[in-house]
Amino acid sequence: MACERAAKPLLQCLRNTTKSLPGVQIQARGFQSSASAGEGQADPSQPFYKAPDPSLVSSPRLERRLMRQGTSPIGSRRRRAALQGSSNLPFEQLPYQCFQEARKVLLADRTQKLEEIESMRQKIARVEALSPEEAGSEKSRKSRVHAMQLHLERLKIHADINDPLVKRKFEDGLGDLSKPIYRFLADRKWREYRRKILVQRITQMKVIPDVLPHCEPVVDTKLYFGKKQIQPGDYVQSNVSTVAPKLDVQLFERGEKLVTIAVVDPDVPNVEADSFDFKTHYLAVNVPVSAISTKVDLADLSADSQVVLPWLPPVAQKGSPYHRLSVFIMEQKDSQPLNFSAVKAKETDRDNTLLRTLQARYHLKAIGAHLFRTQWDDTTLEVMNQIGFSGADLELRRKKVEPLPYKRRNPSTFR
Numbered sequence: 001m002a003c004e005r006a007a008k009p010l011l012q013c014l015r016n017t018t019k020s021l022p023g024v025q026i027q028a029r030g031f032q033s034s035a036s037a038g039e040g041q042a043d044p045s046q047p048f049y050k051a052p053d054p055s056l057v058s059s060p061r062l063e064r065r066l067m068r069q070g071t072s073p074i075g076s077r078r079r080r081a082a083l084q085g086s087s088n089l090p091f092e093q094l095p096y097q098c099f100q101e102a103r104k105v106l107l108a109d110r111t112q113k114l115e116e117i118e119s120m121r122q123k124i125a126r127v128e129a130l131s132p133e134e135a136g137s138e139k140s141r142k143s144r145v146h147a148m149q150l151h152l153e154r155l156k157i158h159a160d161i162n163d164p165l166v167k168r169k170f171e172d173g174l175g176d177l178s179k180p181i182y183r184f185l186a187d188r189k190w191r192e193y194r195r196k197i198l199v200q201r202i203t204q205m206k207v208i209p210d211v212l213p214h215c216e217p218v219v220d221t222k223l224y225f226g227k228k229q230i231q232p233g234d235y236v237q238s239n240v241s242t243v244a245p246k247l248d249v250q251l252f253e254r255g256e257k258l259v260t261i262a263v264v265d266p267d268v269p270n271v272e273a274d275s276f277d278f279k280t281h282y283l284a285v286n287v288p289v290s291a292i293s294t295k296v297d298l299a300d301l302s303a304d305s306q307v308v309l310p311w312l313p314p315v316a317q318k319g320s321p322y323h324r325l326s327v328f329i330m331e332q333k334d335s336q337p338l339n340f341s342a343v344k345a346k347e348t349d350r351d352n353t354l355l356r357t358l359q360a361r362y363h364l365k366a367i368g369a370h371l372f373r374t375q376w377d378d379t380t381l382e383v384m385n386q387i388g389f390s391g392a393d394l395e396l397r398r399k400k401v402e403p404l405p406y407k408r409r410n411p412s413t414f415r
Contacts, residue, residue, distance in 0.1 A: 056084050074172045092165065106162050113159035120152045153254070156180040177291045180254070187252035190220045201232040201371055207326045210266045211278075211355050212366055219289075219368040221329055222248040232371045235322070239379035241372075242386070244282065244298035244311035249289045249329055249368060256290040258337055260330045260364055261298070264355050265314055267323040269396060280350045281325065283309040283358075286337045289329075308344050314374045315384050319396035322375040329368030330359065338362060 052062040055074045058081040063073050073080065089095075092103070127135070127144050135141035160166045160181040167185075169175055175182035198217060202208050208215055223230045224246040230236060251257065263282035270277045284306045287296060301307050316323045332338060343362070347353060358364065384392035 056080055058084065072173065075168075076171075103164070106164075110159050110163070113155055117152065117155045117159065120148060120155060124148050124152065153180050157184045177250075183252045183254075183291055186220075186250070190250075190252075194220065198232050198369065202326070202369055205233060205324055205371065207266075207324055207369070207371055210324075211264050211326050212328065212359065213356060215328070215366040215369050217368050219252070219329060220248075220250040221327070221368040221370045222250075223327060223370045223372065224248070230370075230372050234372055236325075236372050236374055237377055237379055238313070238315055238374060238383040241325075241374060242313040242383055245327075247296040247298065247327070247329075247370075248294050249296055250294050251289055251291045253291065256288050256293070256335070258332045258335045259287050259289055259367070260285045260332060260338070260358075260362070261287055261296070262328050262330065262355055262358070263311075264326050264328070265323050266326070267316075267321065268351075269317065269320050271396070277351060278354055279312075280309055280353055280355075281312045281314055283307075283347060285332070285340060285343055285362075305340050308340075308347050309350060312350065313383055313387055315380050315387070315389055316375050317391060317394065317396055318376045318380070319398075320376070322373045325372050325374060327370040327372075328355065328366050330364035331367045333363040333365075 052059075052066060054066060054071050057063055057066060057073055058077050063077075066073055094100075124145060127141065127148065130141060132138040132141060135144070157180050160179075161184075166175075166181055170182055170185045175185065177183055177186060195217060198221075202215065225236060225240050225243070230245070247261070249259070261282070261284045262280065265279045265281055266276060268277040268279045282298060284298065284301050285308060286306050287301065289296065298311060303310070314323060314325050347358070359366070381392060383389075
């Protein structure tokens with residue numbers, strides 16, 4: 001195949017270079033992307049086509065088989081094809097003189113950055129030890145410490161940003177998001193494509209400003225119904241959305257945040273007013289998320305301390321336009337917990353509560369969003385009967401608008 005043909009010159013060059021460098025020690029450990037031996041490896045007692053190795057598979061058919069089993073291939077297809085016939089040579093011992101000289105420069109730069117990191121930590125400790133009188137004021141001291149901590153985080157990123165081992169580990173999906181460098185790389189990758197798609201969806205479909213006047217996503221939010229991931233703006237059948245979805249909220253900052261999660265439908269038809277109303281399908285507060293703890297199952301949150309309004313399956317009446325179910329992740333002020341009893345006692349009405357009102361009332365800040373749509377389908381009537389939806393037997397029809405006289409095809413004045 002194409003990737004195997006493209007990898008042949010690289011393999012030939014690697015073999016010739018290895019033979020010409022007798023000083024290079026070839027270890028028994030294979031040139032692989034997995035973090036530890038045996039992780040993601042195939043069973044050696046079975047043929048390769050029955051138990052393909054995620055780090056070596058290059059056939060699309062075998063890749064699809066691995067994906068169905070829940071295992072993702074490691075790295076690019078071209079690299080996996082090259083590894084099939086390569087020698088057992090560790091990545092850091094590749095016999096390329098330019099590569100090794102570049103690594104020496106990068107290691108020297110990293111040593112310098114580590115010295116700067118240690119120096120900055122000592123400066124932060126000295127400033128934190130100052131009294132408010134010596135620092136000028138308590139606010140001034142906190143401001144200086146905050147600025148120095150931001151600079152320290154940047155130094156940590158700069159120390160590892162050019163390390164090829166770090167880049168390879170991140171590309172293989174093995175990065176530790178508790179470290180600043182991997183959070184930085186994950187944030188940059190998300191902003192290159194997936195964030196742009198999300199912002200496009202919530203703006204083109206007018207979720208902003210219909211539901212909230214403004215939202216600047218800074219966390220990656222993924223939504224799942226069962227095991228299926230829902231892309232922003234996808235249609236979800238009514239029988240699938242009867243169970244509360246699962247969220248994957250990926251932070252790119254250090255520490256833990258307490259957030260409020262709300263699911264709002266702004267497209268509920270109001271026949272009497274000839275307009276649309278809002279309905280809150282879910283509301284939960286005091287939900288902890290962090291860079292390493294990202295999974296949030298809306299059905300498993302505590303009803304005694306988190307869930308204010310439980311999940312209400314979304315439905316669309318026959319004849320009505322599609323409904324936009326918008327999911328918002330809102331950071332609570334200073335990541336402090338809200339008084340759950342007070343919130344639950346006050347927010348009891350699903351129909352007359354605007355999300356922008358909740359945002360102002362509890363000082364929330366929207367940091368993430370998602371969107372899916374629902375419309376009338378073959379399963380909607382059954383779901384309506386299950387939840388006791390009033391008006392399940394009604395069909396909405398659009399009012400016929402008469403054209404203006406000069407736009408009529410055969411007006412009486414033209415006869």
